[in-house]
Amino acid sequence: MKKFNTSPISGMQELLPAMQYEFNRLKSGILQIYTAHGFQNIETPTIDRTEVLLAKAGGDTEKQIYKVIKTAETSSEADQALRFDHTVPLARYVVEHANDLVFPFKVSQIGRNFRGERAQKGRFREFYQCDVDVIGWQSLPVTYDAEVIVTLIKALRFLPLPEFIVRLSNRKLLSGLLEALNLEHQAAAIFEIVDHAEKVPHEITEKALMELGIGTENVVKITTFIQIKGDPLVVVSKLKDLSYDNATFVEGVAELEEVASTVQALMPEAKVQADMLIVRGLDYYTGTVFETIVPQHPEIGSICSGGRYENLAGYYTEQKLPGVGGSIGLTRLFYVLQSAGYISKNELKPVEICVIPVSHNEIKAAGEIAEKLRTEGKTVDIVLTERKLGDKFKYAARVARYVIVVGENEVETHSYKLRDLETGEETNEAW
Amino acid sequence: MKKFNTSPISGMQELLPAMQYEFNRLKSGILQIYTAHGFQNIETPTIDRTEVLLAKAGGDTEKQIYKVIKTAETSSEADQALRFDHTVPLARYVVEHANDLVFPFKVSQIGRNFRGERAQKGRFREFYQCDVDVIGWQSLPVTYDAEVIVTLIKALRFLPLPEFIVRLSNRKLLSGLLEALNLEHQAAAIFEIVDHAEKVPHEITEKALMELGIGTENVVKITTFIQIKGDPLVVVSKLKDLSYDNATFVEGVAELEEVASTVQALMPEAKVQADMLIVRGLDYYTGTVFETIVPQHPEIGSICSGGRYENLAGYYTEQKLPGVGGSIGLTRLFYVLQSAGYISKNELKPVEICVIPVSHNEIKAAGEIAEKLRTEGKTVDIVLTERKLGDKFKYAARVARYVIVVGENEVETHSYKLRDLETGEETNEAW
Numbered sequence: 009m010k011k012f013n014t015s016p017i018s019g020m021q022e023l024l025p026a027m028q029y030e031f032n033r034l035k036s037g038i039l040q041i042y043t044a045h046g047f048q049n050i051e052t053p054t055i056d057r058t059e060v061l062l063a064k065a066g067g068d069t070e071k072q073i074y075k076v077i078k079t080a081e082t083s084s085e086a087d088q089a090l091r092f093d094h095t096v097p098l099a100r101y102v103v104e105h106a107n108d109l110v111f112p113f114k115v116s117q118i119g120r121n122f123r124g125e126r127a128q129k130g131r132f133r134e135f136y137q138c139d140v141d142v143i144g145w146q147s148l149p150v151t152y153d154a155e156v157i158v159t160l161i162k163a164l165r166f167l168p169l170p171e172f173i174v175r176l177s178n179r180k181l182l183s184g185l186l187e188a189l190n191l192e193h194q195a196a197a198i199f200e201i202v203d204h205a206e207k208v209p210h211e212i213t214e215k216a217l218m219e220l221g222i223g224t225e226n227v228v229k230i231t232t233f234i235q236i237k238g239d240p241l242v243v244v245s246k247l248k249d250l251s252y253d254n255a256t257f258v259e260g261v262a263e264l265e266e267v268a269s270t271v272q273a274l275m276p277e278a279k280v281q282a283d284m285l286i287v288r289g290l291d292y293y294t295g296t297v298f299e300t301i302v303p304q305h306p307e308i309g310s311i312c313s314g315g316r317y318e319n320l321a322g323y324y325t326e327q328k329l330p331g332v333g334g335s336i337g338l339t340r341l342f343y344v345l346q347s348a349g350y351i352s353k354n355e356l357k358p359v360e361i362c363v364i365p366v367s368h369n370e371i372k373a374a375g376e377i378a379e380k381l382r383t384e385g386k387t388v389d390i391v392l393t394e395r396k397l398g399d400k401f402k403y404a405a406r407v408a409r410y411v412i413v414v415g416e417n418e419v420e421t422h423s424y425k426l427r428d429l430e431t432g433e434e435t436n437e438a439w
Numbered sequence: 440m441k442k443f444n445t446s447p448i449s450g451m452q453e454l455l456p457a458m459q460y461e462f463n464r465l466k467s468g469i470l471q472i473y474t475a476h477g478f479q480n481i482e483t484p485t486i487d488r489t490e491v492l493l494a495k496a497g498g499d500t501e502k503q504i505y506k507v508i509k510t511a512e513t514s515s516e517a518d519q520a521l522r523f524d525h526t527v528p529l530a531r532y533v534v535e536h537a538n539d540l541v542f543p544f545k546v547s548q549i550g551r552n553f554r555g556e557r558a559q560k561g562r563f564r565e566f567y568q569c570d571v572d573v574i575g576w577q578s579l580p581v582t583y584d585a586e587v588i589v590t591l592i593k594a595l596r597f598l599p600l601p602e603f604i605v606r607l608s609n610r611k612l613l614s615g616l617l618e619a620l621n622l623e624h625q626a627a628a629i630f631e632i633v634d635h636a637e638k639v640p641h642e643i644t645e646k647a648l649m650e651l652g653i654g655t656e657n658v659v660k661i662t663t664f665i666q667i668k669g670d671p672l673v674v675v676s677k678l679k680d681l682s683y684d685n686a687t688f689v690e691g692v693a694e695l696e697e698v699a700s701t702v703q704a705l706m707p708e709a710k711v712q713a714d715m716l717i718v719r720g721l722d723y724y725t726g727t728v729f730e731t732i733v734p735q736h737p738e739i740g741s742i743c744s745g746g747r748y749e750n751l752a753g754y755y756t757e758q759k760l761p762g763v764g765g766s767i768g769l770t771r772l773f774y775v776l777q778s779a780g781y782i783s784k785n786e787l788k789p790v791e792i793c794v795i796p797v798s799h800n801e802i803k804a805a806g807e808i809a810e811k812l813r814t815e816g817k818t819v820d821i822v823l824t825e826r827k828l829g830d831k832f833k834y835a836a837r838v839a840r841y842v843i844v845v846g847e848n849e850v851e852t853h854s855y856k857l858r859d860l861e862t863g864e865e866t867n868e869a870w
Contacts, residue, residue, distance in 0.1 A: 012491070012494070012531075012754065012755040012756075013488075014491070014531045014532075014534045014755050014756075015535055016483070016531075016535075017484060017486060017487060017488060017519060020484035020486065021482075022482075022483060022484060022535075023481070023482070024481075024536060024540075025540070028479075028480055028481050028482060029479070036467075043818055044813045044817070044818050044819065045818075045819070045820070046789060046790040046793075046818060046819060046820025048456035048459075048789045049459055049460065049463060050454070050455075050456055050459050051452075051453075052447070052453060053447050053448060053451035053452070053453060053565055054485070054551060054565055055448060055451065055553070056447070056448060057448060059443075060443070063443070072509070073509075074508065075507065075508045075509075076505045076506065076507050076521065077507075077508065078503070078504075078505055078506075090507065100443075100445045100447075101445075101453070103443075103445045104445040104446055104447075104453075105455060109455075109456075110789070110838055112824065112834075115456070122485075122486070124509030134484055134485055149823060149824055149825050151823035151825075152823055154823075155821065158806075270802060270823075273803035274802065274821075275806065276803075323443065324445050325443075325445075358477060358545070362477075368582075371701060371704045371705065372704035372707075375589075375704055375706065382475045382476075387474055387475050387477060388476070388477060389476070389545065390477075390586065392582035392583055392586055393543065393580055393582075394582075403541065403543075406541045407477065
């Protein structure tokens, strides 16, 4: 029947209506939770100047960016591209509108971002991210790191997920340790090895560290450190026991303690584990870092992550704007939840009630009944096809759980029967 | 302070949080109304293959399309571009997923579309459109044209708009008239003149028609016809009085009558005017056409328009898929409503209630109070800055209407005062 390839481009999510309904429900629920926690929603344009988007980025990001070109381009137009995350446009937004914002600026962003990655199963080139960030003016207490984590946990709990655990750390700990060991010059390489440590056997990590030529003693100190994990306050006391008096390390311990105890205060039931393996790949982060895993499904990887950045918009302004943020990658998460069977496979019906006027003469009455039911919050479809009653019923059974047939008798008596198509039960109602 | 141009690209909407809140509220309200009427929401990818997007289009559309290019492009990738409306991706979607859809397929789409138009005030290059469509399988009764119009009226009523009027016609009327006058060969030119008739003095229209060399008598017949307007059923009887027995014309009259009477039946209070000047520029439409004007603000132009198309997806499939649809251009409408003062200028507060813990010791209690209030549906912010109480209050006054201070006493008594910052009133509450 097709004359044309009508599939969407690979790497693009395209859902059937019942799944789209579920996706929209989760997306709205997340926004509602963010809003209930005092995060103000904003939306930045999908298209921005390439120089803005790439001010800080480079490497992979630059390779994955989608540039846009108007067919009838004029040379005066700046280079433009699709945003690849929410953080970069947020930096531009905050600097542009600083005078109109209240700081700390608690902000949420839910929208589509774009990365021209190689297409592969479960990877999306267009994807929804649901971000919260708090931006301070000159300073921002680390208690807000806890507020971001708590808000994200609340949002994740709304999703149809099995138990999940937030893994928490602070980049100042490893940085401080390396300063204490006089290994700052190797910091970049060591952070990268630690970031990959979880994906390889322990010996590989040890070998990689040894190859840096930093000496067995230092390798032992680092590998001992990165194996520390557990209840955050127990971890804090273990870290204190290490007795590194280096300022950065001490600050890292204090921040970890404050973030963990504030999360505990705000949400005693939160499952948070301190884990020194978490460093997050990006240099972007400067303090608190976190990831979120689902122990029953390690294959999913982190479903929500984020951290503290000391300067949101250093490329755009001389004003220091420290921030903390985190993000739920909803498109990918929805895909893995669907694959793992957590998204309800119920045939969601498009509407609750379908009203069938027997003939054109009953359209007016059908409209009145539908309006009455919509006022009560119901979703209602009216069958307007000119088919036999049996065919109208077939349609109704596919789109709705309840059906109302409106014929001459119903118009005369101003009453109707609401029929439950699942149980066969009927109730009489007036309008 | 800025080191960089941080304004958004011209032609892109970027709102402050209070306005974004209002925009989101209107957008969600429209979706809710569409859903209550049985339209299923779907979302197609922002990026599609250029050959899909331009299968039917050409001319201006082609000039305005945004092409996208991955920086690291491989030659195997097809040409890609940003969608410029919802109808073209919908055609692809319906053909691709036909086996999984129920027909007539009542569908809504709310999302951003892109056109690289020349930037000018009130014109957007990225804009939200809120569409409803009904797609039939092989056939679709014109009663659905009425359902689309009624649903759009319901949505428009939710917006902060003054009185508006739907102007309704049917392209078969002018087509049929031209057939009756043996002027089919001039139809394209005449439709174009009629489409522009409203923007120019009557004499210009007459002159343009005369210049086609179709004779004075025919020009009089056409100009008489296009001046017919008024109550739809009165117009129908005027059209019948013209006594053109041409099949297309007769069909147009019958369809106009059925659409108008169904709108009347479904929504007796709807303000609909039949107006033969309405032909809509696009060849795309084949029957019913409509526009919506705000008499108090003629400068706004049409705020919602649409019509019937005999074949949605003729370029992609041999299956005939007749449809009817309409769209509210929300970004532009929001802009004009804002300019005309219809969008509330109240300083919308980010949250309802702000909870201030006096010190770190009260964060736990503040969290409990906030959670209790959120469970009651309130939006609540907790002040986590380490400032003096006066500074915390200043922040609270900027973000919330109500404030709760939590100190030692409140923790001890498990009670707090909810203070209304506008009236100064205080109420005692427990948690």
